[in-house]
Amino acid sequence: MIRKNIWINFFIVLLIAFSCCIELTPIAEEPHLIITDDLGREVPIPKELNRIISLSPSNTEILFALGLGDKVVGLTRYCNYPPEAQEREEIGGFVSVNIEKVVSLKPDLILADASLQRAVVEELEKLGLSVFALGSDDVDEILEDIEIIGKITGKEEIAQELTANMRNRIKVITDNTRDLNEEQLSKTLFIHGLDPLRVSGPGSLAHILIELAGGRNIAADAEAKSVAYSLELLIEHDPDVIIFNKQMGTIEITVQDLKDQPGWGVISAVKNDRVYGIEGDIVSRRGPRIVDGLEEVARSIHPELFE
Numbered sequence: 110m111i112r113k114n115i116w117i118n119f120f121i122v123l124l125i126a127f128s129c130c131i132e133l134t135p136i137a138e139e140p141h142l143i144i145t146d147d148l149g150r151e152v153p154i155p156k157e158l159n160r161i162i163s164l165s166p167s168n169t170e171i172l173f174a175l176g177l178g179d180k181v182v183g184l185t186r187y188c189n190y191p192p193e194a195q196e197r198e199e200i201g202g203f204v205s206v207n208i209e210k211v212v213s214l215k216p217d218l219i220l221a222d223a224s225l226q227r228a229v230v231e232e233l234e235k236l237g238l239s240v241f242a243l244g245s246d247d248v249d250e251i252l253e254d255i256e257i258i259g260k261i262t263g264k265e266e267i268a269q270e271l272t273a274n275m276r277n278r279i280k281v282i283t284d285n286t287r288d289l290n291e292e293q294l295s296k297t298l299f300i301h302g303l304d305p306l307r308v309s310g311p312g313s314l315a316h317i318l319i320e321l322a323g324g325r326n327i328a329a330d331a332e333a334k335s336v337a338y339s340l341e342l343l344i345e346h347d348p349d350v351i352i353f354n355k356q357m358g359t360i361e362i363t364v365q366d367l368k369d370q371p372g373w374g375v376i377s378a379v380k381n382d383r384v385y386g387i388e389g390d391i392v393s394r395r396g397p398r399i400v401d402g403l404e405e406v407a408r409s410i411h412p413e414l415f416e
Contacts, residue, residue, distance in 0.1 A: 142154040142260075142261060144241070144257070144260070144261060146223065146241045146242045146243065147223035147242050147243050147244040147245075148223050148227060148230065148242045148244075150230075150234075150242070152239060152240065152241045153239060154218065154239060154241070154261045155217050155218065155239060157217060158180060158217045158218050158261075158262055158263070159180055159217055160180065160182045160214065160215060160216045160217045160218075161177065161180045161181050161182065161216060161217065161218050161219070161220065161262075162181070162182060162183040162184065162200060162211055162214060162216040162218075162219045162220070163181060163183070163184045163185070163188060163219075163220050164184075164185060164200070164203070164206060164219060164220065164221040164222060164226055164229065165185065165188075165203065165220070165221065165222040165226070166185065166187050166188045166189070166190070166203075166390070166394055166396075167222070167243075167394045167395040167396045168220040168221075168222070168243065168258070168396075169181070169184050169185075169188040169190075169194055169396075170190055170191070170394060170396035170397060170398060171254070171255050171258050171396045171397065172220070172258065172262075173191050173193075173194060174255075174271060174396070174397045175255075175258065175259055175262065175264040175267050175268055175271070176264065176267060177262055177264065178191075178193060178194070180262075181194070181197055182197060182198060182214050182216065183197060183198040183199070183200040183210070183211065183214045183216065184197050184198075184199070184200065185199070185200060185201060185202055185203055185206070186199050186201070186202055187202065187203055190390065190398075198210070198214060200214070203222070203225065203226075204225055204226065204229070206226070206229045208229075208232060208233065208236075211233065211238075212236060212238070216238065216239075217239065218239050218240075218241065218261070218262075219233060219238055219239065219240040219241070220240075220241055220242075220243065220258065221233075221240055221241070221242045221243070222242065222243065222244060223242040223243055223244030224244045226242065227242075230242050241261065243257065243258070243395075245395045246312070247314075247317055248279065248314075248317060248318075248321070248399060248403070250395075251395045251396065251399055252272045252275060252276065254395065255268050255271060255272050255275075255396070255397065256268045256269065256272055259271075271397060275397065275399075275400045278400045278403075278404065279321070279400060279403060282321060282322060282403055282404065282407050282415070283321055285323070285407075285411070285414045285415070286321065286322060286323030286407070286411065286414070289323050293323070294323060294324060294325040295323070295324050295325065295349045295350050295410050295411070296324070296325055296327050296346065296347065296348045296349045296350070296377075297319045297324035297325060297326055297327065297348055297349065297350040297351075297352065297410055298326070298327050298328060298338075298343070298346075298348040298350070298351050298352070298378075299313075299315035299316070299319065299326070299328075299352050299353070299392070300351060300352070300353040300354065300367070301315075301335070301353070301354045301357065301389060301393075302354075302357055303357060303362065303366075303367075303370070305337050306337065306338045306339070306340070306343070307335055307336065307337055307338065308328045308331070308335075308336060308338045309326070309328065309334065309335060310326075310328045310329070310331030310332070310333050310334050310335060310336045311326070311328075311329050311330070311331060311334070312334045313334040313335065314392055314393055314395070314399065314402075315352075315392050315393070315406075316328075316329065316334075318392055318399075318402055318403050318406045319352075319406060319410070321403055321407075322403060322406045322407035322409075322410050322411065323407065323410055323411050323414070324350065324406070324410040324411075327346040327347075327348050328346075340371075340372050340373075343373070343376065344372065344375060344376065347376055347377050348376065348377065348378045349377050349378055349381070349383060350378050350383045350384075350385070350409060350410050351367065351376070351378040351379070351383065351384045351385070352385050352386075352387055352406060352409050352410075353367060353384070353385070353386055353387070354386075354387065354388075354389030354392075355386035355387060355388060355389070356388070356389060357389075362386065363386065364384050364385070364386055367379070367384050368384060383409075385409040387402070387405050387406070387409070391405065392405075392406065
């Protein structure tokens with residue numbers, strides 16, 4: 110009897126020791142949503158999103174506009190709007206993302222840019238992270254992206270209210286410009302670089318905004334969205350209106366800087382004081398402020414319609 114008890118006790122001790130060596134593998138949580146992103150990938154979205162990283166300024170602006178700023182834990186050095194965004198952890202540049210930093214922040218969701226960050230997306234995906242890539246080419250797609258981010262973050266109602274407001278503001282512009290005839294479509298040029306001169310060509314957001322605002326982009330026949338432009342072409346096409354990015358890199362450009370460019374004195378926009386500076390981000394970032402950009406472009410091209 111004593112020997113039997115000894116063996117029973119021995120097996121109990123052995124069983125306890127064996128069980129302590131076993132590491133239980135947690136059951137993977139089912140994704141809350143599975144949504145196809147702009148790279149054609151089916152992305153599982155976790156139910157709880159408490160830690161979000163944005164890899165582009167456009168996505169950052171959308172997140173904050175939807176009231177998700179408190180959940181944003183990391184973003185790029187170019188994410189400077191709204192101002193409180195700059196208080197978040199920096200994870201590198203737009204295409205030079207610090208992968209180790211991203212991983213260390215333990216994000217539940219990463220929002221990326223579909224056009225320029227494919228390699229980064231693939232690398233983060235291999236690490237088992239939930240990465241959703243967005244890429245819009247026009248204003249309608251920007252509105253769709255805002256609604257998609259609202260859907261995957263549980264802010265669908267706020268996103269719908271935001272895009273409805275944006276659509277109403279866009280309609281105010283297009284209702285006033287839709288019936289303009291060819292002669293009323295002011296010849297317009299958007300400049301985003303001076304040395305060398307670079308302008309916005311077809312397919313660029315600036316080009317799209319010019320057309321919505323009742324203008325005609327004189328660089329519409331260029332070969333790319335951003336192109337170098339010669340003085341000869343500038344004089345030949347003779348824009349009625351010139352709109353330029355006031356901040357070119359680290360240099361702030363004024364209206365007088367443009368007017369003083371050699372040879373520009375013969376251009377109609379310069380002679381008639383139709384040269385306007387604008388904050389470049391509001392016409393280039395694919396977020397809620399794109400409508401601010403449209404309104405400012407419209408006031409520049411048609412001040413008689415939009416005072």
